[in-house]
Amino acid sequence: MFTPLITHDPDGAALAAPVDAARRNGAAYKTRAIDDLRIKDDRLRAAIEGTGHLLFDGGMGTMLQAAGMKAGALPELLNFEEPQVITDIQRQYVEAGCDVITANTFGANAHKLDGAATVADVFAAAVACARTAGARYVAGDIGPIGALLRPLGTLSFDEAYDLFAEEVRASVDAGVDLFIIETMTDLAEIKAAVLACRENSDLPVFATMTFEEDGRTFLGTSPEVAAITLDAIGADVLGINCSQGPAELRGLAARMLTVTDKPVMVQANAGLPHVDDDGNTVFDIQAPEYAEAVAGMIEDGVSVVGGCCGTTPTHMAALRTLIDNHTPSPRHRKPSMSVTSAQTVVDLPCDGHKIAVIGERINPTGKKRLKQALRDGDLGYVVSQGISQQEQGADILDVNVGLPEIDEVKVIQQATEQLQGSTLLPLQIDSTDPAAVEAAVRRYAGKPIINSVNGKQQIMDEILPLVAHYGTNVVGLTLDEGGIPDTAEARFAIAERIVAEAARYGIGPDRILIDCLVMTASTNQRQAEQILRAMSLCKERLGVKCALGVSNISFGLPARPLLGSVFLAAAFGAGLDAPIMNPGSKRFMDTVYSYRVLSAEDEGSTGYIERYASWTDPYKIAANPAAAQAASTDAVPAVSATASADDDPIRHMVVSGRKGEIAAETERLLADHDAMDLINKHFIPALDEVGVLFDQGKFFLPQLMASAEAARVGFDTIKRLMPAGEIADKGKICVATVKGDIHDIGKNIVKMLLDNYGYTVFDLGRDVDPQEVLKTVQERDIKLVGLSALMTTTVVAMEETIKLLHAEVPGVKIIVGGAVLNPEYAKQIGADYYAKDAAESARIAEEVFGQ
Numbered sequence: 076m077f078t079p080l081i082t083h084d085p086d087g088a089a090l091a092a093p094v095d096a097a098r099r100n101g102a103a104y105k106t107r108a109i110d111d112l113r114i115k116d117d118r119l120r121a122a123i124e125g126t127g128h129l130l131f132d133g134g135m136g137t138m139l140q141a142a143g144m145k146a147g148a149l150p151e152l153l154n155f156e157e158p159q160v161i162t163d164i165q166r167q168y169v170e171a172g173c174d175v176i177t178a179n180t181f182g183a184n185a186h187k188l189d190g191a192a193t194v195a196d197v198f199a200a201a202v203a204c205a206r207t208a209g210a211r212y213v214a215g216d217i218g219p220i221g222a223l224l225r226p227l228g229t230l231s232f233d234e235a236y237d238l239f240a241e242e243v244r245a246s247v248d249a250g251v252d253l254f255i256i257e258t259m260t261d262l263a264e265i266k267a268a269v270l271a272c273r274e275n276s277d278l279p280v281f282a283t284m285t286f287e288e289d290g291r292t293f294l295g296t297s298p299e300v301a302a303i304t305l306d307a308i309g310a311d312v313l314g315i316n317c318s319q320g321p322a323e324l325r326g327l328a329a330r331m332l333t334v335t336d337k338p339v340m341v342q343a344n345a346g347l348p349h350v351d352d353d354g355n356t357v358f359d360i361q362a363p364e365y366a367e368a369v370a371g372m373i374e375d376g377v378s379v380v381g382g383c384c385g386t387t388p389t390h391m392a393a394l395r396t397l398i399d400n401h402t403p404s405p406r407h408r409k410p411s412m413s414v415t416s417a418q419t420v421v422d423l424p425c426d427g428h429k430i431a432v433i434g435e436r437i438n439p440t441g442k443k444r445l446k447q448a449l450r451d452g453d454l455g456y457v458v459s460q461g462i463s464q465q466e467q468g469a470d471i472l473d474v475n476v477g478l479p480e481i482d483e484v485k486v487i488q489q490a491t492e493q494l495q496g497s498t499l500l501p502l503q504i505d506s507t508d509p510a511a512v513e514a515a516v517r518r519y520a521g522k523p524i525i526n527s528v529n530g531k532q533q534i535m536d537e538i539l540p541l542v543a544h545y546g547t548n549v550v551g552l553t554l555d556e557g558g559i560p561d562t563a564e565a566r567f568a569i570a571e572r573i574v575a576e577a578a579r580y581g582i583g584p585d586r587i588l589i590d591c592l593v594m595t596a597s598t599n600q601r602q603a604e605q606i607l608r609a610m611s612l613c614k615e616r617l618g619v620k621c622a623l624g625v626s627n628i629s630f631g632l633p634a635r636p637l638l639g640s641v642f643l644a645a646a647f648g649a650g651l652d653a654p655i656m657n658p659g660s661k662r663f664m665d666t667v668y669s670y671r672v673l674s675a676e677d678e679g680s681t682g683y684i685e686r687y688a689s690w691t692d693p694y695k696i697a698a699n700p701a702a703a704q705a706a707s708t709d710a711v712p713a714v715s716a717t718a719s720a721d722d723d724p725i726r727h728m729v730v731s732g733r734k735g736e737i738a739a740e741t742e743r744l745l746a747d748h749d750a751m752d753l754i755n756k757h758f759i760p761a762l763d764e765v766g767v768l769f770d771q772g773k774f775f776l777p778q779l780m781a782s783a784e785a786a787r788v789g790f791d792t793i794k795r796l797m798p799a800g801e802i803a804d805k806g807k808i809c810v811a812t813v814k815g816d817i818h819d820i821g822k823n824i825v826k827m828l829l830d831n832y833g834y835t836v837f838d839l840g841r842d843v844d845p846q847e848v849l850k851t852v853q854e855r856d857i858k859l860v861g862l863s864a865l866m867t868t869t870v871v872a873m874e875e876t877i878k879l880l881h882a883e884v885p886g887v888k889i890i891v892g893g894a895v896l897n898p899e900y901a902k903q904i905g906a907d908y909y910a911k912d913a914a915e916s917a918r919i920a921e922e923v924f925g926q
Contacts, residue, residue: 077113077277082236089233091484092513093274094544095537104540106581107309113277115252118174119212122379123279123311125338125406128398131175131214131255131381132168133391134345139164140356148815151183152191154200161201165208171388172395175381176210177255178202180246181218184238187817198245206250214255214281215246217268223820224263226496227294227780227827232267232518239271247276256282257316257342258383260292262301262417263520266308270517273309281340281379282310285317285894286327293821293912295418295775300521302331302339303413303420307522307546314340317383317894320347320360321368325375332376334420336408339377343369345385348870348895350903356870356895358385366393378403384895410585412620412652414471414501414548415521418775421470421501423620423652425585428674430647432667433503433524433622433655434469436460437490439478449478449486454493455735461494462731467658468667472498473526474515475505483511491515497732497781503550509537516545524548524588528577530555530569535576543580550588550622551577553609559592561602563609566591570613584618588653593623596638597631603642607649614650622653625663636662644670725753725789729761730768732781734788741792750797754833758786762832762917769914776824779914783831790833805833806924809851810861812841814872818865821892821913825861828913834920845876852884859923861916862906864893874904881905888923890916 082093090096098104105111114120121127139150142160153161165176178201185194198215205213220238222230246254254272259265265282272280284292284301291297298315305313314331315324321343328341346359360368369380380398382390411424414431421431437460439446448456461472472494476486483506491502503524504515516523527550528538542549551573553559553566560566570589577587591609594602610621628642629635640662643654647670656663668686671677725744728737744753765782768774774782810826812819819841829836837851852860860880864873873891880887891906892915901909910916 077111079276080274082240082274089237091488092510092517094540095509095513098509098537098540104543104580106543107273108581109311111277112279112311114279115212119252119279122338125336125378125403127378128373128401128403129175129340129379130173130391130394130398131340131342131379132165132173132177133342133382133386133388134384135164135177135179135181137356137358137385138167138387145815149182149188149191149817150179151181151188151197151201154179154197154204155192158200158204158207161204162207165205165210167388168391169209169211171392173210173381173388173391175212175214175253175255176205176208177214177216178205178246178249178251180216180242181257182221182817183216183245184218184220184242186238187221189817194241195245195248198242198249198251202246202249202251212252213250214253215242215249215251217242217246217254217256217272218258219260219264219820221818221820223823224261224267226492227777227824228820232263235264235267236271239268240275243271243275247278251278253279253281256280256310257285259284260296261294261520262292262296262304263518265301266304266520269305269308269310279311280309281312281314283314283316283340283342286315286319286324287911288319288323289772290327291418291772291775293776295777297418297420298327298330299334299420300415300417302335302337303415304520304522306335306337309546310337312338312340312379314342314377314379316340316342317344320344321365321372325368325372328372328377329375332406333408334413336406338379338403340379340381341369341372341377342381342383343386344383345387345390347897347900348385349900350870350874360385362387362389362393365390366397369394370397373397373401373403376404376406410583412548412585412588413522414503414524416499416501417495417520417777419499419501425618428650429652429676430667430671430674431470431653432468432658432664433471433473433653434461434464434467434500434658435473435624435626435655436464436657436659437472438475438505440475446478449476449481453735454486454489455733457490458493458497459733459736461498461500462733464658465498465500466731468664469500469658471503471524471653472500473503473505473655475526477506477508477511483508484514487511487515488518491519495520496777499775499778509541512538513541513545516541516547522547524550526550527552527590528573529553530572535573539577539580539582542577542582542586548586548588549577549582550590551619553589553591559594561605563605563612566605566609567612567616570609570617570619574617574619585620587617587619588622589613589617589619590622590624590655593625593627593642595630595632596628596642603628607645610646610651611649620652621650622655623651624655626656626660636660639663640666643667647674723757723761725757726761726764729758729782729785729789730764732778732785734781734785737785737789738792741789742796745793745796750793753793754790758789762786766914766918769912776913780824780827780831783828787831787833790831804835806859806920807835807837807855807857808859808861808920809837809839809848809855809857810863811839811843811848812863812865813869813876814842814844816864816869816872817841818893819863821865821894822861822863824913825863825892825910825916828917829920832917832920834924845872845879848876849879849883852880852887857887859888859890859920861890861892861910864891864895870895870900870904877905890919892916
């Protein structure tokens with residue numbers, strides 16, 4: 076009998092750590108396995124096990140448009156108003172051979188419904204339609220909320236979870252057989268949805284994300300990151316939907332197949348949309364061509380298929396012929412330890428030796444400035460420490476905010492949230508408080524490391540359920556009730572016990588980092604050799620990865636970097652994978668870069684050559700005092716594509732997103748710089764550089780927004796200190812989601828970015844009538860308008876708005892954007908510009924107002 080996880084207190088407030096709260100209340104944790112799922116029959120079970128195929132249905136929106144649905148109508152309300160139309164479309168899919176019919180509930184969350192109907196009523200009516208159509212399996216369809224989660228937006232993870240949980244409960248009450256979470260672009264949002272499904276039901280969970288032409292979601296998540304994270308948090312089947320045509324998605328699906336053992340599904344669009352002579356949105360790829368492309372994916376290993384925008388029952392019937400009498404081929408993924416942020420994977424293969432540097436600087440132990448920042452609530456300083464370590468070469472950031480005088484559970488959530496918005500690096504959550512650990516990992520967009528568990532039974536009972544529930548990696552410390560052993564064998568015995576206990580929770584050795592615990596050589600000199608031997612034993616016999624806090628070895632001795640770097644090299648030779656260290660130490664990082672050559676991780680030694688081609692040997696510069704002085708420093712300069720802080724501090728702060736530091740620096744520079752000179756020669760070039768990095772795929776939307784926010788802080792400082800009228804207005808822009816369309820995430824991102832670039836932006840919201848746009852343009856004397864549409868059925872309203880504006884205000888320029896648009900489509904409906912993303916909108920604005 077399934078028991079939902081209690082996620083709220085009696086007053087209705089979200090629990091920061093519900094799994095830990097359940098443990099404290101005496102509940103025993105049980106790892107979710109396939110036998111715990113309520114699976115309707117053997118055919119569905121085979122699909123979840125990856126031994127059988129499953130065919131989902133195809134597009135609904137374009138089918139409804141063909142059936143006469145009015146532009147702007149809420150498709151979910153048709154479950155009440157015209158149920159026969161929904162049932163007729165779904166029956167066509169059943170007759171085409173589809174196994175799964177998706178309930179017409181894609182936008183049926185309370186935020187989007189906005190009081191038009193209750194979530195429970197929509198799901199009940201939608202499932203009834205699908206059952207009437209004769210569906211073998213009915214999937215409760217959960218789409219995006221339609222609002223941005225923090226740190227980009229205002230919606231919290233817990234608020235998103237609650238919206239999804241309401242849909243899950245409504246689905247269960249309505250009698251669905253499984254969940255399909257689809258068209259997601261935010262890793263945090265899809266994580267909230269998957270957890271809501273798992274914690275409120277025992278039905279199978281299928282989860283897919285949507286990718287842009289560059290192979291990433293609009294928030295920068297790659298197929299590998301998506302697959303690793305969705306696998307970790309418990310999706311039973313994962314994959315891709317919408318996005319592009321099947322030929323374009325084949326390569327993305329293949330990338331997913333290399334990093335997960337879970338079944339992979341794809342529901343592609345029927346190519347790109349365009350408007351026909353009758354004003355209808357149509358798609359290019361017909362059923363034979365669609366099936367031919369999907370056949371290649373099936374050959375690669377994709378086992379669950381279907382269709383999205385523009386696909387029809389004819390397309391699905393063609394797929395049915397592909398999977399009938401076909402069995403998916405067995406897949407064999409190379410095991411590895413994978414740690415992810417929303418944008419980055421750090422991969423440590425089990426059959427090789429790669430090094431991942433874990434930056435240790437976000438830990439208040441021995442750091443007065445960080446302690447004071449945490450007491451003062453100055454998270455900008457915490458973020459700056461993360462940014463610096465990223466620039467210095469860290470691969471993962473350890474995050475520890477443990478001070479007895481602060482609310483650690485609250486602060487660690489805030490710190491991890493802000494770090495995710497400013498750096499690309501995966502995080503290691505470091506705390507001795509299980510509630511703080513869970514509070515952070517539950518809301519983390521990615522697959523983190525938990526630091527740590529040890530051989531004490533109480534600690535394993537507290538931490539391993541969290542590792543299992545959230546699918547994280549974990550550091551295991553070789554200490555127990557007896558303390559830290561002296562011998563390698565005793566340390567190994569504790570590690571062996573940790574690995575065995577983890578296995579009881581379904582946690583394999585490929586998710587465990589054993590830390591054999593470095594003791595200082597000044598008081599435990601003979602321990603150094605035992606530590607290295609213990610690590611070798613763990614690597615050879617347990618199949619785990621190993622971490623070490625290497626700087627402890629030199630405590631109390633002179634020339635600490637020298638001794639530490641030699642010990643680090645010896646540790647690498649013994650099998651160390653993840654040194655926990657200060658990446659700002661030049662000697663330590665020299666050792667890391669050098670060892671990567673010897674281990675063949677730095678293929679062709681290209682990184683080493685680039686870094687050290689002009690290196691000066693400190694042992695050969697006695698005759699050159701200046702060089703000797705330069706060589707003696709142990710500080711690592713920031714290694715990045717950006718200007719250094721010394722060359723141009725404003726530029727560096729903008730590019731690295733250091734909004735906490737930029738106000739003071741701007742005020743200092745205004746003492747001897749002209750305000751407009753500061754803007755035009757420092758801020759604007761920095762924003763241009765950020766745009767280039769974004770185009771190159773080195774920055775993603777969160778980093779783009781962090782840089783823009785830093786610039787905005789600088790602009791606001793200049794405006795505050797300069798006389799009124801001295802700072803020129805950059806220009807006025809109006810943005811709106813067109814009539815009938817309630818999706819405004821993309822439009823909101825564009826508004827935020829343009830605001831931060833210094834433009835005056837009038838946001839008219841969503842579902843905006845063309846006459847309202849015209850009125851605003853005329854009254855405000857606006858020269859540039861941005862229009863957004865996500866639904867194929869609302870492009871007609873976009874075209875109507877464009878025609879009206881061009882007729883009544885001939886000089887106005889119009890940018891359009893949205894998932895259903897492309898440059899050709901934009902030109903066809905009369906737009907002046909097409910913006911594929913927010914950064915492009917900013918460039919277009921510069922062009923328009925620069926004329």
